[in-house]
Amino acid sequence: MFNRRKFLETAAFFTGSAATQTLLPAWARSGAANDMTGLKALSGTEFHLRAAHTPVSIDGRPGRAVAINGQLPAPLLRWREGDELTLHLTNSLDEDTSIHWHGILLPPEMDGVPGVSFPGVRPGETFTYRFPVKQAGTYWYHSHSGLQEQAGHYGPIVIEPKGADPVAYDRDYVIVLSDWTFANPDHVFAKLKKNSESYNFQKRTLVDFFRDVDEDGLDAAFSNRAMWGAMRMSPTDIADVTGETYTYLINGHGPGDNWTGLFNPGERVRLRIINASAMTIFNLRFPELPMTVVQADGLNVKPVETDEIQVGVAETYDVVIQPREDKAYTLMAESIDRSGYARATFAPREGMSAPVPPLRERPTLTMRDMAMAGHAGHDMNMSGGMKNDSDDGMSMDHGDMNHEGMDHGDMDHDGMAGDMSGHSMDAGGETALQEHNHPTGVGVDMVAEVPSRRLDEPGLGLENAGHRVLTYSQLAALDMNPDMRAPEREMELHLTGNMHRYMWSFDGRKFSEVDGPIVFNEGERLRLTLVNDTMMSHPIHLHGMFFDVVTDPSSHFKPRKHTIIVKPGEKVSVDVTADAVGDWAFHCHLLYHMAAGMMRVVSVHPRDAMMEHDNHDMHDMHKSHGERS
Amino acid sequence: MKWLSLLATSSLLAAPAAAQTIPSNSEMREHTREHHGGLTLGYVEGERLEYRSNEGDPVFLWDAQGWYGGDINKLWVKTEGEYDFKADEFEEAEVQALWSRAIGGFFDAQAGLRHDFAPGGDRTFAVVGLQGLTPYLFEVDSALFVSDDGDVSARIEAEYELLITQRLILQPRTELNFEFQDVPEYGLGSGLSTAEVGARLRYEIKREFAPYIGVSWERALGDTADFARADGEDPGGVSFLAGVRIWF
Known part of the structure; x- marks a missing residue:
């Protein structure tokens, strides 16, 4: 060195x-x-x-x-x-x-x-x-x-x-x-609450419509718009606050x-x-x-x-x-x-500069991002099949480097239900309909019917980058994970929201609406599964403890992160060792999502208190025994 | 016993004073929770503020609304009307004050009062309505009115936004009014009383500020049209219009 x-x-x-x-x-x-x-x-x-x-x-x-x-x-x-x-x-x-x-x-x-x-x-x-x-x-x-x-x-x-x-x-x-x-910033937030698309100047226009008609035909272009319109969603809702x-x-x-x-x-x-x-x-x-x-x-x-x-x-x-x-x-x-x-x-010296490449075309969301049952195949036909393009692009341009990525690409269709034609379902897993045991009222405009495991996919909009793009599943910890126990308990939490009303929450409840913390017990190894019911990518952050991202459940070198992007329609699992007693913030790190309610407190209860709480009856029993003798 | 209650009273009095300087943990938590999802906000929108040619009898039309509240409950105020330049009087003027409650992802239920200052004598109505965004992205505002005389009427407005470019937006709009009985003193006949179909082409200089031009076809129908003709009025016509849409 x-x-x-x-x-x-x-x-x-x-x-x-x-x-x-x-x-x-x-x-x-x-x-x-x-x-x-x-x-x-x-x-x-x-x-x-x-x-x-x-x-x-x-x-x-x-x-x-x-x-x-x-x-x-x-x-x-x-x-x-x-x-x-x-x-x-x-x-x-x-x-x-x-x-x-x-x-x-x-x-x-x-x-x-x-x-x-x-x-x-x-x-x-x-x-x-x-x-x-x-x-x-x-x-x-x-x-x-x-x-x-x-x-x-x-x-x-x-x-x-x-x-x-x-x-x-x-x-x-x-x-x-x-x-x-x-x-x-208060005005920015208020503007989002009043009109959530205030900053989006990359919506689909008539010009885009005619281009799509030209490329995909009138039927496809029209039914694609009808589909998004029926859901009252915009496929161009990629970022809430923009370069505007x-x-x-x-x-x-x-x-x-x-x-x-x-x-x-x-x-x-x-x-x-x-x-x-x-x-x-x-x-x-x-x-x-x-x-x-x-x-x-x-x-x-x-x-x-x-x-x-x-x-x-x-x-x-x-x-x-x-x-x-x-x-x-x-x-x-x-x-x-x-x-x-x-x-x-x-x-090498000051005052130099290199060309700045032009901005690439803004991505659009696909039905895969919506995780809708019965729509995935639809989308492949109508918007040209984002996932297919990705695989083709990668194998053609960077075939040598990207065999790994390609293989992953072929495997990760597990989330696309049986109606997906022509794709192997060998990875299994998420073909069943996702359960939603949370309120879906005013603050939840959609749920992920068939969320998919997407750790081995590049981030939103980079599927067709034409070069290597880092995925979470490519990350492996250099040091062996400090806690290699299998999780004793699983907890599922849904990322929920209503873009139109600019309401964001976990499990359909804003932080202002919940009545207590999420409880972890000291010392336990916990698998936290996050299901993204929204169309946006949310960087989710837990204070005080790291996530061991479950890229491979059997690995002892899981990448450990304090913040993880959960892609639209994704279901991702992280293992947490609850070793930090106390109250910790847990939230989406998009500032206005957090301000709109996408936050919770995680309370790690000390083992003693937990024992007292959980084994209350047993304690009483012991106590009475003691008194008797 | 007496000194005990005295102690309790004094500690009760002391508690709020202490709380002001050093908030308790639970008060702090409450405050933090309130600031993560509990925002209360005010909104004002002048949706149509326009000059209408009205076939040589020009009018100024306003259609504005505003609300104050949180995500679920809001106080919602709407006003619309027309001022006739030639006659120098208000042809129509109404104000609604509504309690609005979000009842679904895209719709609010509303209830309250409407008061008309014109035409004719003052009238007050009870209002129940539904406002929101339908599938396929139609903005809809619908309401049922019961006047202080017991007359029942209904109104539905629907708009759609067609983006020609990011800032140039064509907005077709339709409004239908229904009467459930004849109200001759106001020239209204039972059935579909008036219909309006129009389109506005606006340019969003800013999202909050968009001048527009447009055209609107308005017509009284059925008995309402007959009442108009009997009054020597034209039951329908085309207006060219220019105006501005603002919100903040």
Whole structure:
């Protein structure tokens, strides 16, 4: 492995004007002329953080952020595994604030969710967080108060491992993806509640209709629209908030500001990618470079090379790239609905840039996403068969690399019920109709009749990417899972919503409507199965405990994640070890979905209390025995 | 016993004061829950604010509604009417105040009062209605009215949105009015009394602000048409119109 520091110095020496920035670590430098919003790092064991309204400049336009220490994103916090930390959060806002340490394992009262784990921080007050660092990797932190996350209250965390880092790299950069709006986040939310399609300017029009008539015939084009119309749904409902109001940022820089990271040709550059967006799932790629994924959600994974990654809100991925040529490379981060993008440049010198590829056509939802019985075959005929295209595209363009993906592709039709013609049903499983033991009233506009297992599918809209796309089933933990017990208990939870009314919930009940927490019992190994009854991809996050994603039930190297995208119409299982006693937030990490009600409290009951509760009768019996003798 | 109750009273008095400074865990949880799904909101929409040619007898028409409430229960106010420029008077003017309750994924049931200031003398109605989005994406607003004289009538409005481009939208609209009896003093005959069919082509400069042009064909039918003719009025006609649709 190269000496990292030496390379930094060399880079600074060779890069002229960058020499003025040598006080900044490599990840914080940018080629942008006025780097007012560049990242700065704080390290050590005691940190002073102040939340305040702060003027910022986004692509040259002035805005007002809720920022930490005057920075957007908030300062990079560099911690070391094993350290005891003291972090002071001072609130200089005129409203309550908080910091939640996303993905960090800590005592519940330090987790920073107002009303769940602590009271929040009042204006003018300082709250001190104290906890030991028990893990290493890339994480992030953000406000859990109101809609402050949307306004800039987020920042990266990098924790240096105690032992040797299994990842070899010459330099590393943090890539914080986010979505910025000049509008007041409360107005954005209200606008969604009043007219949920306010931000969608990629609906299907007459022009699309005539194109479809041309391609698929009048009958097909018409019945496809009739089908969607009958359900009162839109196949273009990919993202609720779009590029219409968002400027997509990398490290606080808009596409025009072009954040730039420097490298020397041939170096291995580690990128710590954090999606700190409020609402935007990104598709991330280097048009001219493969990426090797080495870490997901802070935990090391067996290296896997890919060309594109769908990064859900709150997910993190560490990748290593090795640009060999003396030229600039574009990092392209398209929003999932292709209404905009963030980009950065990696170059050997400042002031360079590479072509920015045009936005690809926005995807449309298919009946597979709706998980409707009896419609899957329909869809294949009418919209050209998304899944088929995907398989064909992959095998033709990248046949050599993608045999694995192809095989998976052929197998994963298990969710498409018997009416699916011509596809093997060997994977079995979800052909039966899904049960729905939850309310389906006003807040639930549809249920997944035949949800499918989709861990081995690329994210929404990337089926036809024409190159390798990371799937969850390609991820495997580098270290053996800490708990390899089979689950003792299964729990099913449905992701529910009504897009038209912009209501979002779990099991048909908004957080404001539920009367108690979801109860886990200390020490138990639990299989949580999530069924997505909606048409949207939801990044689901549990505080305090990791999900062991059940890609393969027999594997002891299940990828462990704090946040997982549940695709439309998907049924996904994760195993959880309930080892963190206390109350924890559990929610969709799309900010306005959470605000609309897609949140719960998971309460891990201590074993003693559980025994008392569950074995109440037995205790009484023992007691009476005791009294008698 | 007396000092016990005194103690209880004083602690009861003390409790709310303490709660204001340091909320209890359950109060905090309540507050947090309320902020995740319990939003109360207000909405105002001027759906049709337009000038109508009305065959040489131009009128200004307004059709607006607004609500305040949560996801399930709302106070819903609707108003519509026509102002005749030549006669310098309101041809029609009505206001409805309704309690609206979501009864399904796409429909609200509504009940309340309607008051007409014109035409003629004031009239008040009891209203029950159903408003929402039908399969195949028709926006429908339907209501049954019972006047203070016991006259029963009904109205149904339906709209559809056809996107020519992302911002250029053609909206066909129809409105049918039914009378369940003759109401001669208001020129209404039993049966389908009036029908209107029209289309508006709007351009959404912003989603919230869209000027439009359109055409509307309106006609009194059956006995209602006869009443109109007897009054020397034309029972039907075509209007060209221009207006604006706004919401916030």
